Amino acid sequence: MQNTPTDQRQIEALLDFFTSAGVDCFLGDEQVDWFARTREAARVQPDQGRPGPQQVSQILPGSSAGRDGNRSQARLDPQARLDPQTQFDPRAQSAPQARAPGTGPAAVLPDGEVIAAARDLAARASSLAELQACLETFDGCNLKLTAKKLVFADGNPQARLMFVGEAPGRDEDLQGKPFVGRSGQLLDRMLAAIGLDRSSAYIANVVPWRPPGNRTPTPQETEICKPFIVRQIELVKPDVLVFLGAASAKTLLNEKDGIRKLRGRWMTYPAGGREIAAIATYHPAYLLRSPLEKRLSWRDFLAIGQKLSG
Template structure:
């Protein structure tokens, strides 16, 4: 056997060192902190057994010199007749009385009216309108409903007011609020297709909503808001005088017919709707197009309702 040379020894040492490093890398060691190993467990035990160093009290701090604050002279008043010198008086303290309350909100022209009074005021005003144009002008200036101040536009109606059928939804959405006409978004496009399936369009139908202003964030109108706006849509129906009223969705159905049933139970039925002069027309309850966009499988039910509407329109036309 040949003796090991220095080069062979260096090669073996380098190989051993690389193997040692590979072992540590596989064990998870990724950095060398010192040239020699440390037994951290032994160091922790030694530190626990060592007596804690005695803390020396800190030297007392000398107080900082304080200068007296200048005193403001008390306010003086002019001497009253008969007085020789002005009298001093105390500075007025802030009042502990509660801040003044905001003035009550105005509904229509009745300042401080409650929602019920606002609805009565709305009914009295709506009854005085003799045309749809007057009713729309009244709504543009009406301040009894808070939705007027958050909406961009009044959404009064669209279509032909002389039509034999009138569709009424719940409230405008973002597209309707921007354009100022009802059913202008995706639900309006679906309503147009549904009307076209029975031979109707916006020139042969009149379209409106129970609430003519968009609620913020497309939320549902509150019962108070519906109560205030209801006299206007009822007067709008009287002035349009359709043969058949179609209530789109549960809010419109419950508001105009008085039923408490959900829309899936109420749909497909004709309800009597009494006008202000005592005459009675029929109101058909059906699903709202926005609901059908969320539940396309229910379009078959809406199709049945629109076939009933078509038959009713044909029957009323034949009876004339």
């Protein structure tokens, strides 16, 4: 039976919807609880030792145990973590561990141990290049498993002005740079309105990996990524810090108010022994949906320009 033109258009529309939502492939018709299977695989009696490749393939279908023993052990150890300084050791419990190139990370349970490891990694970075390298090898955030690229930053790290958003979207995930889609183009026009451009600003996000389907990052994902953006701000040392949207302001300023109460109000952000002038404004993506609010953001950007020239 051949598809009619109407059927073909419906199929194309459905595929376009899935692509926009972040769906890259179809894995199966039924959901699989991989955490439960991992726990089942880990419940091996001590006197029996770790299961061999054949046992692993029976418990975890599709695993690469027969091809890579280290990778199978990483899947079986729910406490495994990554550290860019060391090789993977399934017996290590204290810090994130690095796996061999090409093996790929396994999902982790977002807990206090992972957050503490993220703080330690971020604190050890003495430059933006080192911080980016830490994020490239850090596997404590499961968003890395679905994102195509790390979205670290864009602009001038020596600039006096720094913008912080919440998380990258589809265009940012494809290019590896923050605010390059429609919202980024609007941000560029807003900067131009006060005589600035990307060479006059440094742009980053609290979460450097795109959440699937552009969903909101979970509180656990935000807390895991928070130490890295905190350290990023300390290393950039801006004179003016702008939070694009309520999410980044709430995360870094520990505020509970919404963006309508936060925006346009000057605050201070402590970083590296100094206090940075900080202000929140509407996220460009919100302005695309609510163009009438652009007048308020225009006031905010005028205040930002005055602060920089003062």
